[in-house]
Amino acid sequence: MRNRLIPVVILVLVLMPLWLSTSVLAGKTRALGLPPVPIPSDNPQNAAKIALGMKLFMDKRFSADSTVSCATCHDPKRAFTDGLPIAEGIKKKKGTRNSPTVINAAYYTSQFWDGRAPSLEEQAKGPFVNPVEHGLKDFSPILQVIKRDPKYSSLFKKAFGIDADRIGIEHVVKAIASFERTIVSGDSPFDRYMYGGEKGAMSEAAIRGLKLYRTKARCQDCHPIGQTSAIFTDNKFHNLGVGFSVIEPRLMEIVEKVKKAKEKGLKLDETILQKQDISELGRFVVTLNIEDIGRFKTPTLRNVAVTGPYMHDGSVETLEDVIELYNQGGEDNPMLDSGIRPLELTEQEKADLVEFLKALTSPEYAGLLKDKK
Ligand code: HEC
Numbered sequence: 374m375r376n377r378l379i380p381v382v383i384l385v386l387v388l389m390p391l392w393l394s395t396s397v398l399a400g401k402t403r404a405l406g407l408p409p410v411p412i413p414s415d416n417p418q419n420a421a422k423i424a425l426g427m428k429l430f431m432d433k434r435f436s437a438d439s440t441v442s443c444a445t446c447h448d449p450k451r452a453f454t455d456g457l458p459i460a461e462g463i464k465k466k467k468g469t470r471n472s473p474t475v476i477n478a479a480y481y482t483s484q485f486w487d488g489r490a491p492s493l494e495e496q497a498k499g500p501f502v503n504p505v506e507h508g509l510k511d512f513s514p515i516l517q518v519i520k521r522d523p524k525y526s527s528l529f530k531k532a533f534g535i536d537a538d539r540i541g542i543e544h545v546v547k548a549i550a551s552f553e554r555t556i557v558s559g560d561s562p563f564d565r566y567m568y569g570g571e572k573g574a575m576s577e578a579a580i581r582g583l584k585l586y587r588t589k590a591r592c593q594d595c596h597p598i599g600q601t602s603a604i605f606t607d608n609k610f611h612n613l614g615v616g617f618s619v620i621e622p623r624l625m626e627i628v629e630k631v632k633k634a635k636e637k638g639l640k641l642d643e644t645i646l647q648k649q650d651i652s653e654l655g656r657f658v659v660t661l662n663i664e665d666i667g668r669f670k671t672p673t674l675r676n677v678a679v680t681g682p683y684m685h686d687g688s689v690e691t692l693e694d695v696i697e698l699y700n701q702g703g704e705d706n707p708m709l710d711s712g713i714r715p716l717e718l719t720e721q722e723k724a725d726l727v728e729f730l731k732a733l734t735s736p737e738y739a740g741l742l743k744d745k746k
Pocket residue numbers: 430441442443444445446447460461462463468470471472473474475478481483484485486487493496497498500501505506507549553645
């Protein structure tokens with residue numbers, strides 16, 4: 374009997390990874406609590422493309438002094454962030470914004486804090502040629518490195534079926550985006566509690582925090598939790614007043630400056646990451662709609678306990694400080710979102726909300742949570 378089971382066990386062991394990888398490829402990695410990953414029809418997933426994308430994401434040769442890769446600021450060991458308030462690129466050059474995590478970015482309908490990139494593919498073009506990130510003049514050095522490296526030639530052939538001389542930046546960013554679409558993560562204590570029927574998966578404090586989150590604290594309005602899954606973002610833009618004091622005294626002057634500069638073909642990526650005042654205009658720089666001044670994209674809250682410091686400018690250090698900010702009704706300013714107002718939370722309620730946010734940590738990143746304590 375036992376002997377007859379052995380081949381079955383072996384078969385299962387062999388087939389299991391295959392099944393897992395094909396379901397990953399089809400975008401069906403159904404981590405508990407996550408909806409299917411949206412895959413664009415012009416960039417289907419395949420295993421070679423994902424492997425290629427990972428290699429490109431880590432490659433420091435695609436920067437002016439070979440010191441910076443995507444992973445410099447989106448470090449897999451730090452939950453795909455850098456732990457800094459403001460990102461630092463080549464020669465420690467500082468930008469204006471905090472590096473968001475890449476985990477679950479696949480669920481955003483637009484990329485960057487102001488949503489100026491419509492897709493992960495378009496987003497990936499920005500950092501290479503940004504003077505404060507990878508610092509390249511144009512994409513040609515990337516394509517040169519790739520065409521001279523036989524490993525890349527064979528990977529591009531497998532991923533896209535093309536020869537080295539036909540590789541373009543479009544292929545590079547498609548591979549990176551495919552890799553990013555595999556960096557999704559659910560299965561947190563919250564997911565097991567909410568969607569897995571495991572009533573003991575969250576602490577009593579976190580359960581109280583969840584209730585507050587959906588009622589008195591109003592977090593649910595912008596960071597929604599669905600019936601069968603939760604991505605914790607409405608994919609919209611709101612003004613909480615963070616960083617607004619930087620622009621308030623000269624607001625109209627800066628607004629006029631941006632309008633004129635845009636008419637003349639202002640380079641968005643470069644300007645936003647080098648000019649603090651323009652950065653603080655947020656969504657406005659993309660749309661030029663007055664009501665978008667100081668609005669930023671609602672970030673996901675998954676793994677938020679291990680991706681600090683917080684907000685587009687990295688100005689809020691801890692989750693306790695975040696809750697304090699919401700409790701006082703954001704930073705007062707003329708464009709403040711109507712959904713932001715003082716909450717009058719008790720000390721116990723504030724602590725419960727923090728416990729709930731910690732329960733959104735996926736098992737892959739739970740080690741980082743322990744490091745913090
Ligand atoms: C110098 C640090 C740095 C490097 C290098 C870097 N990034 Fe980023 N990344 C950032 C910052 C800062 C932002 C936010 C910028 C903004 O919103 O204007 C960002 C935003 C993003 C986003 C959008 C996420 C969201 O929440 O909207 C993605 C995806 C991303 N980066 C991927 C990449 C990829 C791919 C590369 C390599 C090609 C890369 N990054 C290189 C710092 C960096």
